[in-house]
Amino acid sequence: MTFRPLLGALCAVFISASAHAQAPQLVTEELMVKSPDPGIEIYVRNKRPSNMTAFRPERTVLFVHGATYPAHAAFDLKLGGESWMDYIAARGYDVYLLDLPGYDKSTRPKEVAEPAETIPRSRAATPRSGTSGRWSIISSRAATSRASTCSAGRGARR
Numbered sequence: 001m002t003f004r005p006l007l008g009a010l011c012a013v014f015i016s017a018s019a020h021a022q023a024p025q026l027v028t029e030e031l032m033v034k035s036p037d038p039g040i041e042i043y044v045r046n047k048r049p050s051n052m053t054a055f056r057p058e059r060t061v062l063f064v065h066g067a068t069y070p071a072h073a074a075f076d077l078k079l080g081g082e083s084w085m086d087y088i089a090a091r092g093y094d095v096y097l098l099d100l101p102g103y104d105k106s107t108r109p110k111e112v113a114e115p116a117e118t119i120p121r122s123r124a125a126t127p128r129s130g131t132s133g134r135w136s137i138i139s140s141r142a143a144t145s146r147a148s149t150c151s152a153g154r155g156a157r158r
Helices: 003-021 071-075 084-089 140-157
Strands: 026-034 041-049 060-064 094-099 123-127 135-139
Touching (some): 041 084, 071 084
Antiparallel strands (some): 041 094
């Protein structure tokens, strides 16, 4: 009876190893897609099973990164031998990731690529709420107004 747990564990390892060995071969493609913004190209990576012939919307996944790391570092970084992108693609999905403009392999917008000294002092770059990685230029008066409102709000809560 003491051999049953050991036998169960060995069976689980064997089944897991054979399932991993039978994982489908994946195809990886990388491309640059022109943006509607002049001079900007978006980096896109695609992974899918090599035998995939039907491409359906319900079996398509798009990974978009946040404001800190490019998409491949978040979704196609192999940890324990497999990335999140590999894991999903191996289960029959057509998986894409993209880098937003200014991140990693995508083209940097002119405003981001220029030295800070070249941007007029009357403008400040601040992130729009609810978006990550997108910047809008607002007047310094609006930025100052927003900062004083935030300061007043913090002081009132204390």
